[in-house]
Amino acid sequence: RATQQPPQRRAKARPRKNTVRAKLPETRTPDDAASSAGSSETESDEWHERTRHIMKNLPRGVDESAARQLLNEIVIHGDEVHWDDIAGLEVAKLALKETVVYPFLRPDLFMGLREPARGMLLFGPPGTGKTMLARAVATESKSTFFAISASSLTSKYLGESEKLVRALFALARMLAPSIIFVDEIDSLLSSRSGAGEHEATRRIKTEFLIQWSDLARAAAGREVSSSSGSSEKERERGDASRVLVLAATNLPWAIDDAARRRFVRRQYIPLPEAWVRKRQLERLLSCQKHEIGEAEMERLVAVTEGFSGSDITALAKDAAMGPLRSLGEKVLELRPDEIRPIRFEDFEASLLTIRPSVSREGLKQYEDWAKEFGERG
Numbered sequence: 001r002a003t004q005q006p007p008q009r010r011a012k013a014r015p016r017k018n019t020v021r022a023k024l025p026e027t028r029t030p031d032d033a034a035s036s037a038g039s040s041e042t043e044s045d046e047w048h049e050r051t052r053h054i055m056k057n058l059p060r061g062v063d064e065s066a067a068r069q070l071l072n073e074i075v076i077h078g079d080e081v082h083w084d085d086i087a088g089l090e091v092a093k094l095a096l097k098e099t100v101v102y103p104f105l106r107p108d109l110f111m112g113l114r115e116p117a118r119g120m121l122l123f124g125p126p127g128t129g130k131t132m133l134a135r136a137v138a139t140e141s142k143s144t145f146f147a148i149s150a151s152s153l154t155s156k157y158l159g160e161s162e163k164l165v166r167a168l169f170a171l172a173r174m175l176a177p178s179i180i181f182v183d184e185i186d187s188l189l190s191s192r193s194g195a196g197e198h199e200a201t202r203r204i205k206t207e208f209l210i211q212w213s214d215l216a217r218a219a220a221g222r223e224v225s226s227s228s229g230s231s232e233k234e235r236e237r238g239d240a241s242r243v244l245v246l247a248a249t250n251l252p253w254a255i256d257d258a259a260r261r262r263f264v265r266r267q268y269i270p271l272p273e274a275w276v277r278k279r280q281l282e283r284l285l286s287c288q289k290h291e292i293g294e295a296e297m298e299r300l301v302a303v304t305e306g307f308s309g310s311d312i313t314a315l316a317k318d319a320a321m322g323p324l325r326s327l328g329e330k331v332l333e334l335r336p337d338e339i340r341p342i343r344f345e346d347f348e349a350s351l352l353t354i355r356p357s358v359s360r361e362g363l364k365q366y367e368d369w370a371k372e373f374g375e376r377g
């Protein structure tokens with residue numbers, strides 16, 4: 001593990017667009033909204049310009065329509081997630097900083113023994129922040145973020161998928177540093193191979209593994225040749241050493257053995273502990289009128305044991321509707337300051353319908369897999 005850590009970038013003071021807070025209107029002042037709209041316009045102009053440049057300079061052999069599709073649907077730009085937006089998960093954040101963020105920002109320090117991993121798996125129950133973490137990694141490492149769901153590769157893009165996979169890796173190298181984030185990786189790299197597996201799915205899986213190996217080989221080659229200066233051809237093919245496959249799954253046991261071993265690091269993303277639930281609840285409530293005191297907060301933290309981050313968000317959203325629900329039609333006439341604060345009873349009512357999405361037995365399965373194959377966090 002690397003011990004040298006470059007100075008951390010200061011958190012940007014710009015408005016965030018895709019965070020829990022931003023989804024709640026009270027947090028945004030008119031100024032925020034105006035500057036955010038302005039910045040997203042500039043961003044989209046810049047992106048448009050960049051896209052044109054990329055399309056003009058596509059590496060040979062990359063399918064044009066696949067590249068266009070990637071740029072339109074798969075590359076995420078604009079909406080940023082930062083470390084601070086994610087409650088808890090300190091161990092996972094640290095692992096991601098060490099594995100991806102620092103090496104991407106300071107490639108000169110991460111060579112040889114400190115060579116970064118080419119693949120990292122985030123596994124754990126659904127709704128625990130795996131996607132948020134991947135997005136934060138992309139933001140904090142100033143990387144191009146390719147987000148693809150493996151199940152859409154094997155369904156929506158089926159037929160085009162092999163071309164898309166090839167273009168995905170080519171563009172990732174061209175636009176490096178890049179994160180290729182594959183959600184639901186189990187549906188691509190499952191162990192259901194063999195006779196039962198759909199022929200087309202098998203082909204995509206093979207193509208994905210080939211491209212991934214090529215990437216690792218090219219990255220290793222570049223490190224060897226980097227002292228003597230890289231050739232024109234290498235430069236044209238982009239910077240393979242700063243492309244990482246980051247994958248997420250709720251079903252880690254479904255990934256086949258060989259594919260699992262390719263993920264040198266496998267990070268468990270567990271359900272939130274009490275202090276993390278508290279922080280998340282406080283953050284969600286911070287921008288709302290409420291009457292949840294310290295004692296009630298402690299009760300809420302206790303009753304949400306076993307909830308995932310997304311269960312907690314769902315619960316808080318539902319409870320926030322409480323004050324409006326009791327009003328019925330009158331809600332249409334009242335001014336915002338006439339709406340009563342959110343109370344503990346609202347949470348109690350919501351708890352009747354919003355239940356944790358992972359059962360105790362389900363959780364045990366993750367814990368067991370983490371013990372056998374993962375790093376805990």
Ligand code: ADP
Nearest residue numbers: 085086087126127128129130131132309310313
């Ligand atoms: P996963 O990829 O693990 O299924 P996501 O990252 O998509 O989960 O999280 C889903 C939603 O749950 C997020 O958009 C956010 O509202 C909430 N959430 C989950 N985990 C956290 C967390 N650690 N901190 C803040 N919000 C979270």
